[in-house]
Structures are given as structure tokens and as C-alpha cells.
Amino acid sequence: RKEVEQDPGPFNVPEGATVAFNCTYSNSASQSFFWYRQDCRKEPKLLMSVYSSGNEDGRFTAQLNRASQYISLLIRDSKLSDSATYLCVVGNSGGSNYKLTFGKGTLLTVNP
């Protein structure tokens, strides 16, 4: 089983649509959780951290369910500029070491 698994996608949605991304992780000892956004041929950039209480940043809502080892990202009222690859990322620490593990990513295209 892969450490981080995401919906394979791609997703093609019209402007204004709501789109949901799902992710599962295998290491129950994982400590931190993120969604990164990656534009074509660019580096990944942090979109938002994910907390068990859920968190919202404008049109973006992230949820974490530790019991089921499941992470989600919801984008409401999609914009053309939301078109990108969305990466589910899990942070793990072994002693003083801290490492990010990425999912494969899900490509989103928002169409006019």
C-alpha cells in the first residue's frame, strides 16, 4: 500500500463548481497534514495545513479524520485560476527527523 494515496483524476469542472479531493494515508503515527498546489512545471506550494478540527480559508476547506486516516479538500465556486495539480502531503517525524511524503497528485482543470 502506498504511503499516501489520492483520487487519480483528472478532474474537469466548469467555473463555479464545487470539487472535492480525497486522500488516505497509511502511517497512523503521521503527525501533520497538508494540501499543496503545483502549477505546471513549477515547484509545489503550500495551500493549507489540515487539522482534525477542520479548517477553512476562503473558498477552500480541509478536513482530517485520524481514525480513518483520511484527508479531504473542498474547493467551492471554482475559478479558472484554481487549475493546477493538488498534492496531498503527510509529515512524519522519526526522532528529530521530519519528512514530507507526497501523494501522486490530482490534476484539476476549471473550464470557462
Add this chain to the structure above:
Amino acid sequence: DAGVTQSPTHLIKTRGQQVTLRCSPKSGHDTVSWYQQALGQGPQFIFQYYEEEERQRGNFPDRFSGHQFPNYSSELNVNALLLGDSALYLCASSLTAGYTFGSGTRLTVV
């Protein structure tokens, strides 16, 4: 305040050659991690350097090696290049858990 700087941005190498990629971390960061991102895949962890030592390593062969210098900058070396080594190589620096990524080096092996 400069972020993470990687060089070169692009390069083309021939199968069997060796390559060195360079990374200057964000000011104040002491840890450097390297990732390989093949086309259509998520970044895969290669290794991490802290205090000039390799602290963690992912599932990559010994052809991949690295180094960290006293100023925290780092190099990634790949020997005996294979076509499958073609990828975007990302460097990320951190201090504890906050990662900052460089814009990457795109390596093409022909």
C-alpha cells in the same frame, strides 16, 4: 530575504554521465531535503541533510549521493545516469517542520 535557490534550472545529460545539482537554503534554515518528481508523479523523497550528515534516505540507489556544506547549502550527485533519472529535482529547506521549496532543476537524460 532569498528563498531556496537551485542551480542549474535546466540541463541535458547523456546516459552514463554524472551530474551535480546545487541548492542554497532559505536564510535561517539548517536542513535540506531533496526530492525527485517524475512526469505525472508526486515528489519522491531522496534524502535529507542536517549538520552535514545524511539523516534520512528514501528508496533510491547508491548512485544518488549528496553533501551538505557548513553554510547549509547542499549538492545532489547522480552517477551513471539512466534515462529514467529524467525528472524535476526539488530541493526543500526547513527549520524544524516548515518546508520551503526551490523552483527545481529539470534534468533530461538522453
